[in-house]
Amino acid sequence: MDDTLVIGGHEIASRLIMGTGGAANLEVLERALLASGTTLTTVAMRRVDAATGTGVLDLLRRLGIEVLPNTAGCRTAAEAVLTAQLAREALETALVKLEVVADDRTLLPDPFELLDAAEQLVDDGFTVLPYTNDDPVLARKLEQVGCAAVMPLGSPIGTGLGIRNPHNIAMIVEAAGVPVVLDAGIGTASEAAQAMELGCDAVLLATAVTRAADPERMAHAMRLGVEAGRAAHGAGRIPRRYWAKASSPDPDA
Amino acid sequence: MTVFLNGESRELADGASVLDVLDVLGVPRTGVAVAVDGSVVRRADWAGTALTEGARVEVLTAVQGG
Numbered sequence: 001m002d003d004t005l006v007i008g009g010h011e012i013a014s015r016l017i018m019g020t021g022g023a024a025n026l027e028v029l030e031r032a033l034l035a036s037g038t039t040l041t042t043v044a045m046r047r048v049d050a051a052t053g054t055g056v057l058d059l060l061r062r063l064g065i066e067v068l069p070n071t072a073g074c075r076t077a078a079e080a081v082l083t084a085q086l087a088r089e090a091l092e093t094a095l096v097k098l099e100v101v102a103d104d105r106t107l108l109p110d111p112f113e114l115l116d117a118a119e120q121l122v123d124d125g126f127t128v129l130p131y132t133n134d135d136p137v138l139a140r141k142l143e144q145v146g147c148a149a150v151m152p153l154g155s156p157i158g159t160g161l162g163i164r165n166p167h168n169i170a171m172i173v174e175a176a177g178v179p180v181v182l183d184a185g186i187g188t189a190s191e192a193a194q195a196m197e198l199g200c201d202a203v204l205l206a207t208a209v210t211r212a213a214d215p216e217r218m219a220h221a222m223r224l225g226v227e228a229g230r231a232a233h234g235a236g237r238i239p240r241r242y243w244a245k246a247s248s249p250d251p252d253a
Numbered sequence: 254m255t256v257f258l259n260g261e262s263r264e265l266a267d268g269a270s271v272l273d274v275l276d277v278l279g280v281p282r283t284g285v286a287v288a289v290d291g292s293v294v295r296r297a298d299w300a301g302t303a304l305t306e307g308a309r310v311e312v313l314t315a316v317q318g319g
Contacts (some may be wrong), residue, residue, distance in 0.1 A: 020317040029317065044318025047259040047311065048280045056317050070319035085293045090286035097319060191255045206319060237318050 005201055005229075007179050008127035008148030010066075010095065012202070014039040016192070016226045017068065019024035019206025021156070023215065026055055032209050033063060037221035042068045042097055045087050057091070068129070075110070077117035084121055087088075096121060097151070097183075098130040099206075107157040111138050115145065122146035131183050136169040136175060143178050143212040150176060151183035152203060154195065155253065158207045160187030163194055189225030196229025197237075254306045271299040284312045308315055 005012045018038040025031035033041065043056055060067055061209055069087030074080040077100060084096040100117050102110040109132055121128045125150045134152040142150050152172055155161035163169060164183060173180050180197035183204040192203045203226050212218035255262050257266065258274060271287050271294050287294045288311040294302050304310065 019319040020319050040281055042319030043315035045286075045313045046315040046318075047314045048278060049259070057315050063269060067315065068319075073319050080290060082291065082293070083313075086286040086288055086311075088286075089296060089317070090284055090313060091315060099319070167268060196280055 005133045005179060006100050007094075010033075010127065012040050012066075014223075015196070015202040015230060016208065016223055017041070017202055017204040018219075019204065020056055020060075020210075021072075021201075022210035024210075026059055027042070028054075028094070028215055029210070030059055030063065032219040033065060034219075035216045036209065037223045038065060040066045040068050042070045043176065044070055045083050060210050064170035066095075067091050067093055067096075068095050068097050069093065071117075072101075072167040074100050074117075074200070075102070075113070076100065077113045077120065080113070080117040081120050081124075082141040084117075085124070086127060088126070088202035089216040095106055096129065097126045100129050107127075108135050108153075109207060111135070111152045114138075115141055118142055129181065134165050134172070136168060139172045139180075143176060147178065149181055151181040152180060153184040154182055154191065155185030157184045159185055159187055160208060162191040162224075163198070166194065166198055167236040169195070169198050169200065186222075189221040192222050192234070195240045196226055198234075199233055254304070254307045254308075256310055258310050259312060266306065268303050271302045271310070274304070274312065275299070278312060280312065280314070282292065285312055287312050299315050 015036050016038050017040045018036050019042040071080040071083040080100045100110050100113040105127050117128050118128050129149045130147050131151050139150040144154045154163035179201035181202045181204050182200045186205040186208045195203050209215050209219045254270050279283050
């Protein structure tokens with residue numbers, strides 16, 4: 001059975017999408033990316049300087065990993081649209097992870113600016129993957145303006161608090177006609193598995209791997225977690241029961 | 254003339270193009286994008302786009318993030 005993830009016509013071979021932020025250096029990042037098995041990885045857009053270089057792009061090109069530019073750091077729709085356009089020009093991709101956050105303390109998406117930016121970018125021909133709140137109504141509106149996926153948070157960026165409102169994620173999955181990618185908040189492999197068990201199509205994470213004590217091992221664990229959760233979702237779990245139900249035959253029978 | 258290049262004022266020859274700015278910065282031609290006064294300048298237009306006094310030029314590339 002073909003189980004390939006397709007977002008806006010792009011086939012994505014891995015259901016674990018990685019971020020590159022937070023890695024101590026490019027060698028650590030390379031080992032983690034390889035262990036994760038990822039085929040799509042985010043980068044941020046920043047002012048170039050002699051020290052910056054284009055090292056992360058060279059690395060991703062060498063590893064054959066597709067680039068997903070983000071609009072991290074943008075607070076308004078106008079900023080996010082310009083950043084996305086610059087990313088498209090620099091990286092020659094129409095894919096964009098749209099991030100428009102409200103403040104530094106929560107890094108939660110600003111729903112109004114996000115929806116505005118999403119609509120503008122869709123009209124401009126982008127394949128828009130919005131980082132959104134775990135709000136089923138906002139997810140629906142983002143899909144309605146033409147986003148190619150919706151990416152609800154499990155909990156705030158970098159917190160590692162896991163999925164704080166699984167019921168909202170389940171409602172988003174149930175209603176969505178586009179792929180749902182759980183983005184942000186994952187701390188460990190069981191939480192990545194939980195996202196997939198809830199029916200998400202993929203998981204996007206960075207900090208949980210790049211800031212783990214051993215990023216390479218955690219990347220491997222996340223890969224297994226995503227695969228396990230996907231398999232379990234497809235397998236159909238047993239119903240929850242209140243009382244015990246013996247799995248061995250009754251001795252008196 | 255003076256332009257503001259990634260937020261810092263720089264002296265450039267009158268009539269300098271976007272492409273000249275990349276040479277000033279010493280950055281590669283691939284993997285970067287340029288905005289002048291808040292609008293993207295397409296790669297194909299770099300050589301033909303002359304800057305004017307006080308222009309705000311932003312040159313961006315991809316870095317680790319997200």
